[in-house]
Every structure is written in structure tokens, then in C-alpha cells.
Amino acid sequence: VRVLVCASTGDTSAALAAYGARANIPVVVLLPAGKVSPAQLLQPLAHGAHVVEIDGDFDACMKVIQQVGARDGVLLANSKNPLRLLGQATVAYETVRDLGWRAPDVVVVPSGNLGNIGALYQGFSLLRALGVTRSMPRLFAAQVDAAAPFHAARASGYQAITAVTSKDTLATAIRIGDPVSFSRARRAVLETDGGTTSASEDEVIAGMRALDESGLLACPHTGAAMAGVMQLARAGELGKDDLVVLVSTASGLKFAESKARVTTRAPARARANERAVVDALAGVGVSL
Amino acid sequence: VRVLVCASTGDTSAALAAYGARANIPVVVLLPAGKVSPAQLLQPLAHGAHVVEIDGDFDACMKVIQQVGARDGVLLANSKNPLRLLGQATVAYETVRDLGWRAPDVVVVPSGNLGNIGALYQGFSLLRALGVTRSMPRLFAAQVDAAAPFHAARASGYQAITAVTSKDTLATAIRIGDPVSFSRARRAVLETDGGTTSASEDEVIAGMRALDESGLLACPHTGAAMAGVMQLARAGELGKDDLVVLVSTASGLKFAESKARVTTRAPARARANERAVVDALAGVGVSL
Numbered sequence: 001v002r003v004l005v006c007a008s009t010g011d012t013s014a015a016l017a018a019y020g021a022r023a024n025i026p027v028v029v030l031l032p033a034g035k036v037s038p039a040q041l042l043q044p045l046a047h048g049a050h051v052v053e054i055d056g057d058f059d060a061c062m063k064v065i066q067q068v069g070a071r072d073g074v075l076l077a078n079s080k081n082p083l084r085l086l087g088q089a090t091v092a093y094e095t096v097r098d099l100g101w102r103a104p105d106v107v108v109v110p111s112g113n114l115g116n117i118g119a120l121y122q123g124f125s126l127l128r129a130l131g132v133t134r135s136m137p138r139l140f141a142a143q144v145d146a147a148a149p150f151h152a153a154r155a156s157g158y159q160a161i162t163a164v165t166s167k168d169t170l171a172t173a174i175r176i177g178d179p180v181s182f183s184r185a186r187r188a189v190l191e192t193d194g195g196t197t198s199a200s201e202d203e204v205i206a207g208m209r210a211l212d213e214s215g216l217l218a219c220p221h222t223g224a225a226m227a228g229v230m231q232l233a234r235a236g237e238l239g240k241d242d243l244v245v246l247v248s249t250a251s252g253l254k255f256a257e258s259k260a261r262v263t264t265r266a267p268a269r270a271r272a273n274e275r276a277v278v279d280a281l282a283g284v285g286v287s288l
Numbered sequence: 289v290r291v292l293v294c295a296s297t298g299d300t301s302a303a304l305a306a307y308g309a310r311a312n313i314p315v316v317v318l319l320p321a322g323k324v325s326p327a328q329l330l331q332p333l334a335h336g337a338h339v340v341e342i343d344g345d346f347d348a349c350m351k352v353i354q355q356v357g358a359r360d361g362v363l364l365a366n367s368k369n370p371l372r373l374l375g376q377a378t379v380a381y382e383t384v385r386d387l388g389w390r391a392p393d394v395v396v397v398p399s400g401n402l403g404n405i406g407a408l409y410q411g412f413s414l415l416r417a418l419g420v421t422r423s424m425p426r427l428f429a430a431q432v433d434a435a436a437p438f439h440a441a442r443a444s445g446y447q448a449i450t451a452v453t454s455k456d457t458l459a460t461a462i463r464i465g466d467p468v469s470f471s472r473a474r475r476a477v478l479e480t481d482g483g484t485t486s487a488s489e490d491e492v493i494a495g496m497r498a499l500d501e502s503g504l505l506a507c508p509h510t511g512a513a514m515a516g517v518m519q520l521a522r523a524g525e526l527g528k529d530d531l532v533v534l535v536s537t538a539s540g541l542k543f544a545e546s547k548a549r550v551t552t553r554a555p556a557r558a559r560a561n562e563r564a565v566v567d568a569l570a571g572v573g574v575s576l
Contacts, residue, residue, distance in 0.1 A: 003576060022503035026574055030565065033557065039327075039544040045553040046500040046540070050574050056560035067562040071576055212334040215310035252334070253541035256327040265333040269321060272344035274355040277318065286314055286338050288291060288359050 002073035003028055007061035010040040010173040011250050016077045017047035028068075030054050030061040035172060039254045057166065059178045062113075079115025079181050088116055092123025095245055096133055103133040105242040108197070108228045110221035110249050111141035111185070112174030114150060118184025120247075121192065137245070139194035141185060142228035144204060147175045150185060151196040158186045158196075170204050170220035170258045173250070195237075197228030205262045206230075208252070217252030220259075290361035291316055295349035297324050298461045299538050301339075302331035304365045309335040316356070318342050318349040323460060327542045345454065347466045350401075367403025367469050376404055380411025383533055384421055391421040393530040396485070396516045398509035398537050399429035399473070400462030402438060406472025408535075409480065425533070427482035429473060430516035432492060435463045438473060439484040446474045458492050458508035458546050461538070483525075485516030493550045494518075496540070505540030508547075 004020050005028040006012050013029040020027035029044045033053035044051050054061050062078070069076025077084055096103060103124060109116050117139055127133045143151045146169035153161045163178035179185070189195050199207065207226030211218035218226065225246050232238050252259055270280040278288050292308050293316040294300050301317040308315035317332045321341035332339050342349050350366070357364030365372055384391060391412060397404050405427055415421045431439045434457035441449045451466035467473070477483050487495065495514030499506035506514065513534050520526050540547060558568040566576050 003574065018503040018505070020503075021501055028569060028574060028576075031555070038548055039541060041555065042540075042544050042548055042551070043505055045551055045555070046505055046547060047503060048501050048553070050569060050572055051553075051555035052565055052568050053555045053557045054560050054565070055558070060560040064560055064562055064565055068565060068576060074576060209334075213309055213336050215306040215308075215335060217306070217331055217334060251539070251541060252330075253327060253539060253544075256330050256541075256544065259334060260326055260330055263330070263333055265336070265339075267319070267329065267333070267339035267341045269341045269343070272342045272348040272352055274352055277340055277342070277352055277356060280340050281316060281338060284338055286291065286316060288316075288356060288362060 001025060001075045004075050004077055005065055005069050006030070006077040007058065007065035008078070009036050009058055009175070010254065012077060013049065013051075014040070014043035017044035017049035020049065021047040026050065028052065030065050032057050032061055035175070037172070037255060037257055039256060058176055059163075062180060079113060079119070085115065085119040085122060088119030089123030089126070091116075091247065092120050092127060096124075096127055099243070101132060103127070103135050104137045104245040106140065106232070106238060106244045107137045107247065108140045108142050108225045108232070108244065109247040110171070110174050110225045111143050111150060111196075112147065112176035112179065114141065114179040114181040114185035116247070116249070117141045117188045118181050121184070121188035136192050139188045139192045140228060140232065141189065141194075141196045142225040143196060143198045144169045144171045144174060144224050145198050145200050146171070147177055148196075148198040149177060150179060150182065151198040154196055158190055170201060170255075170262070171224050172220070174221050174224065197231045199224045199227035199231070203227035203230070208259065208262075212252070216248070218248065219250040219252050219255045221250065222246070222248040222252075289313060289363045292363050292365055293353055293357050294318070294365040295346065295353035296366070297346055297463070298328040298542065300365060301337065302328070305332040305335035305337035308337065314338065316340065318353050320345050320349055323463070325460070325543060325545055327544060346464055350468060367401060367407070373403065373407040373410060376407030377411030377414070379404075379535065380408050380415060384412075384415055387531070389420060391415070391423050392425045392533040394428065394520070394526060394532045395425045395535065396428045396430050396513045396520070396532065397535040398459070398462050398513045399431050399438060399484075400435065400464035400467065402429065402467040402469040402473035404535070404537070405429045405476045406469050409472070409476035424480050427476045427480045428516060428520065429477065429482075429484045430513040431484060431486045432457045432459045432462060432512050433486050433488050434459070435465055436484075436486040437465060438467060438470065439486040441474075442484055446478060458489060458543075458550070459512050460508070462509050462512065485519045487512045487515035487519070491515035491518070496547065496550075500540070504536070506536065507538040507540050507543045509538065510534070510536040510540075
């Protein structure tokens with residue numbers, strides 16, 4: 001392999017750039033121009049990847065990267081490459097290990113290009129086939145209203161998918177109108193009695209907030225998955241004793257700007273003495 | 289404990305806010321107004337902490353928080369509190385465990401308030417006293433020229449420290465002119481044959497860049513520690529076979545703005561077709 005390439009609005013490019021730097025293999029990253037946060041752009045650039053911004057959306061990037069990735073000596077790191085799925089399947093292994101070698105009842109995963117849910121299905125299937133676990137979790141793909149072609153396929157029992165034109169969303173990394181891994185994802189939800197959810201932007205924000213206030217700093221995609229969990233709970237899809245796992249796909253720190261834009265909290269201000277600080281805190285309901 | 293409080297320009301406030309949210313205990317954070325990045329402010333706010341910006345520098349925040357922290361039912365989480373040091377000492381335990389239960393030869397740690405190096409000394413000392421390890425690492429405090437009172441104390445063999453007025457620096461979290469844990473830090477460097485380093489802003493940037501290009505996304509403080517390692521190497525302080533550990537105190541993602549400001553790389557731009565992308569990459573020396 002001479003060059004590693006991927007199209008990615010965030011996490012894939014960051015990871016590929018970091019590991020490429022470590023292995024001394026050049027990395028090329030295609031991004032849709034103007035659709036990526038500075039924090040997301042920072043990582044591939046810092047790790048020395050060759051970043052090309054494309055005049056087009058993520059789906060356009062995917063088309064070009066598949067052509068580029070077919071060249072000799074070029075390895076494509078997107079989920080079109082089955083090796084990528086083997087790596088992603090380790091999420092299932094780590095989940096089962098962290099739960100004391102049992103499968104969860106439900107897994108909800110942020111979903112755009114649909115590679116993750118297919119890889120989870122593959123991973124959990126292998127563990128059951130090996131006898132490590134005795135059951136399969138129900139797998140749910142959490143999308144956002146701005147880009148929900150898989151959720152829309154629910155009407156047909158997930159038999160067919162229709163590409164959509166994606167809209168603006170806080171959840172930029174799952175803003176994908178024409179997912180490449182539909183057939184794998186279909187199998188994952190149909191064979192596990194799983195399904196899909198789709199969150200409005202307000203629900204994404206509420207999902208992030210719920211996680212933030214429990215001590216986890218959530219990215220918008222994880223907020224979309226939390227919104228999915230809330231929807232499934234309201235719809236009576238979750239049993240009272242179900243063990244539910246939510247896959248968090250990125251640190252909230254990568255999305256400081258969009259999180260700051262939707263935060264309702266602001267700091268108080270005080271002069272540098274004890275009395276002033278105590279008074280300022282009393283003003284927000286904290287008595288010292 | 290009714291309320292947890294700390295003064296912090298970054299990591300302590302983020303951690304305290306997250307764990308406080310998890311434990312359902314109110315958290316109060318004092319910050320110097322205008323000296324904290326939006327990403328650093330984001331975490332305590334998102335986790336529901338009560339943030340008060342103080343008209344003054346970090347040293348002023350420390351004075352006030354010690355008065356506030358002395359009140360009944362208020363627990364101070366800064367390193368003035370010995371419980372905090374017990375927590376920080378776990379860095380030594382994890383380091384030794386990750387090295388297969390041996391002590392490193394040298395540890396370099398970003399240093400401002402000087403709590404960390406004292407806690408590392410305590411942790412490594414305990415492991416040696418218990419017979420887990422057979423040696424102590426040499427401990428080095430890495431400061432920046434903008435706030436280097438401990439490094440300046442080198443002239444007196446670390447017998448006395450003089451508070452300084454700190455200057456602007458990328459390494460905001462170690463911008464401390466009047467460190468509270470000097471006596472613990474003095475003991476750490478004197479009893480381990482360690483010492484101090486101090487980095488210019490250019491050296492901080494070069495240190496970050498070296499780490500970034502090896503696949504780790506470094507914060508400015510970690511960059512200062514890397515600069516310290518480079519200085520020690522040039523000064524002949526490091527043996528050829530020395531096992532050197534650099535403590536990284538935060539994710540580079542918390543410092544996206546300052547890192548973006550010093551990055552020398554920029555993305556290329558291309559139209560959405562294979563030929564255009566191949567040409568753009570050839571222009572930056574990558575042949576596909």
C-alpha cells in the first residue's frame with residue numbers, strides 16, 4: 001500500500017490520518033467543502049494528511065474516492081472495504097467484554113453511511129456463533145430527519161431505499177443521502193428484529209443535553225442516538241429490564257462550536273473577592 | 289458535601305463538572321474572565337456546573353476559591369486538598385502498570401500549579417515502598433517561559449520560589465505565576481535528581497507538531513512537555529536507553545482554535561471528479 005484514502009466529514013479521516021502518521025504511510029482525505037467544522041478539519045491536517053476539499057456534498061466525495069481507491073497501491077478506508085468492517089466489528093467485541101461477556105438486549109447506533117450497523121451485526125453474529133454469547137441484540141439505526149433515507153425505507157419493510165437530498169443538520173457526520181452500505185444494514189435490522197429512528201434537530205439537542213447532564217460530553221450524532229432511545233422508550237419498544245447500549249461515535253469536543261451555539265447556559269461574572277462570588281452564586285440559586 | 293468547588297482554566301473544571309453531574313452534587317467553577325477557550329468553557333457549562341468568571345487572573349481565582357472552599361459543606365477540588373493528590377497519584381500507578389510493572393527512567397510533566405509533579409512523586413514513592421518497583425524515575429516539571437517561576441528557582445537549587453507576573457501563552461492551563469504546591473514539587477525534583485525545563489512559544493508549537501505528526505493530537509501543555517524532552521535530550525540529560533514518559537494532560541481537541549492558529553497546513557480544493565482530485569494531489573507531491 002502506497003497511499004491510504006478516505007472520504008469523511010470527521011471521524012474516519014481523523015483516525016486514518018493518526019494511524020497513517022504512526023505507520024508512515026501517506027493519507028489522502030476528501031471532504032465536502034464548507035461542511036466540516038474547524039475542529040474536524042484540524043485533526044487530519046495536524047497529523048499531516050493531504051486534505052482535498054471537494055465542491056460537492058459527501059455523496060460526491062464518496063463517488064470520487066471509490067474511483068481513486070480502485071487504483072493500484074491505493075487502499076480505501078471507507079466501509080466499502082470489507083477490512084474496514086472487520087475493524088468496526090470490534091465495537092461488538094468490546095461491548096460484550098465490558099458487559100461481562102453477555103450481549104446487550106438493544107443497541108442503538110448513529111447511522112449515515114450504514115457501515116457501522118452492518119459491522120455490529122457481523123461482530124455480534126460471530127460472538128454468538130462462537131458460543132461467547134447466547135443471544136443477538138436488537139440493532140437500531142439512529143438517523144436524523146435531515147438525512148433519513150434508511151428510516152424512510154421502513155414503509156417498505158426495508159426492502160428498498162431511495163436516495164434523498166440531505167439537509168443542514170448539527171449531525172454533520174451522518175448527513176448522507178445515499179448510503180453505500182444499505183444491504184448490510186437491511187440484514188442487520190431485519191434479522192435482529194431491530195429498526196430505525198429519526199430525530200429532528202430539537203430532539204438531537206435534547207438528546208445531547210440529557211447525556212451532557214449525566215456527565216458525558218456528547219457529539220450531535222450521539223445526541224441523535226439518544227433521541228432514538230427516547231423514541232423507542234416512548235413507543236414501548238424497550239422492555240423494563242432491557243440492557244440498552246448506545247454507541248457514541250465521537251467526543252463532544254469535536255463539536256464545540258455547534259454545542260456552544262445550542263447551549264442555554266452562560267457563566268456568571270464577579271469581582272475577585274469572596275463576597276462578590278458568594279453573591280453571584282446566590283443569584284443563580286447556589287448558597288455557599 | 290453540599291457543593292464541589294474549584295478554580296481551573298480547563299481540565300480540573302471539566303472533570304469536576306462531569307463527575308459532579310454523575311453524582312448529582314452541584315459544582316461551582318471559578319475561571320479567569322477572558323483567558324479560557326470556548327471549548328474549555330463548554331464542558332463545565334454542558335455538564336451543568338455553575339461557572340463564575342472572575343475579573344482577575346488564575347492566581348486571583350485560587351485565592352478566592354480557597355476562602356470559599358473553607359466553608360462548611362464545601363469541598364475544594366484543587367490540589368490544595370490532599371484528596372486531590374491521592375487521585376492524581378493514580379497516574380503513577382497506571383504508568384507503571386502499562387509498562388509491565390516497572391518504573392520509567394524519566395517522567396516529564398506539564399507544570400503550572402505544581403500539584404501534578406508532587407502527586408507523581410507520592411505515587412511512584414508508594415510503589416517503590418511496596419516493592420512493586422525497584423527504582424524511582426527522575427521527575428521533571430515542564431514550564432513555559434510565559435510562566436516559569438519554578439524553573440527560575442533552579443538558580444537557588446530550588447530552595448526558594450518568587451512569584452512572577454505570567455504572560456500570554458498558548459499553554460493557558462499552566463499559566464500560573466504563583467504556584468500553590470511549590471514545596472511538594474521541590475521535594476519531587478530534589479529527591480529524584482530531576483529538574484525543570486521552560487519552553488518558548490515557538491518550542492511549544494514545535495513540540496505539539498512533533499507529537500501531532502506521530503499520530504497523537506497534542507494540547508499546548510503536552511507540547512511544552514515535549515519541548516522539555518527535546519531540551520533534556522540536547523543537554524545530554526537523557527541516556528540512550530532511558531525509558532522516558534511524557535504526561536499528556538489534555539486532548540488537543542480542547543485547543544482547536546489555538547492549534548488551528550499555528551498550523552502551517554491547509555486543505556487543497558478540487559472539483560468533484562477523479563481527474564481534478566488526482567491533479568490537485570499531484571500539485572502537493574502525492575502521485576496516485
